[in-house]
Amino acid sequence: MYAIIGGTGVYELNTSLENIEVNTEYGSVEVDFLEIESGEKIYFLSRHGKKHSKPPHLVNYRANIMALNILGVKYIYSTAAVGSMNEKYEPGDLVIIDDFIDFTKSRIMTFYEGKSGVKHVDMSEPYCSNLISIFLKKSMNSNVEIKGSAIYVTTEGPRFETKAEINMYKNFGDVVGMTSVPEVVLAKELGMCYATIGIITNWCTGFKNEIKFHDIENSMNMNKEKLTQLFLEIFKNDNIDQESCHCNNAVMNL
Ligand SMILES: [Zn+2]
Structure with a gap:
């Protein structure tokens, strides 16, 4: 089974989805899904809740990931809105x-x-190398252009960062967001393959034109549909397994 976790707004895309509520020991989660020809299901989970009501620091990450696990999901593609602090990556770019x-x-x-x-x-490969390489291969023959790879600095939010913070963070990474941790960690703990495409929505504080709030929405809208279509194409047509990655044996007992 497969899942797509959308940051902002992936929901409006799919009108013919079925819906299920999954109860976990951490809370209940609403998930939409569609069934593909193989009989498998692709689940859609809105990280912030369907009404985009949960701020990043209050997202119930454990309930979200456990719900997908209960549904038998092994492979997750997610999107995340990020700010750029690397001049190579501009608003509208994908990384x-x-x-x-x-x-x-x-x-x-x-x-x-x-x-x-x-x-x-084990966090030596937090994002699944296999899902990444399948995505990159597939994106070459599509209208999705990937600008490069990026290290994601996760901040607490919901406030944006100060200039001094960005001055420090830019030495450590390329983009800033508020949701990848702990989502990626929890997925790995349950042996799931998980990869994230970052959608650059704005420059970070102190960079170029700084944050413009309308930029976030415009950029997300432009990219979310093509990404979701590509994820769907991969899940429908590619044979994905866990043979060439270490996602399902990353937990070490001590
Ligand atoms: Zn993997």
Whole structure:
């Protein structure tokens, strides 16, 4: 089974989806889905809730990822709105997220809280290399242009960053967002393959023209539809497995 986690607004795209509510020990989650020819399902999860009502620091990341796990999802593509602090990446560009640095402060980061012993998850390849390479190959013959790869600095939000913070973060990464951690970590803990395409929606504070709020919406709208179509095409046509990545054996028992 497959899933697409959309940041802002992926929902408006699909009008003929069925809907299911999944109860997890962390809360219940509403998920839409469609069935493909193979009989498998592609699930759509709106990270911030269907009405975009949950700010990044209050998203129930554990419920979201556990719900997909309960539904049998193994492969997840997600989109994330990010600000750029790398001059190569401009608003409107798309980047592959290939690593992260975590500056969040108040989030629960794990499913492993000691009940089943002490466990650590390997983060040498947080985003699935196999899903990334399939996506890159597929994007070459499509209208989706990927500008390059990016390290994602995760901040707590919901406020934007100060100039001084961006001055520091730009030494560590290329883009800033508020949601990739702990989402990617939780997916890895459950052995799922997970990859993220970053949609550059604005320049970070102190960069060029700084943040313009209307930029965020315009840029998301331009890109979300083509990305979702490409994810769907991959899930429908490509044989994806976990043979060439380490996503399903990244948890170490100590
Ligand atoms: Zn994988």
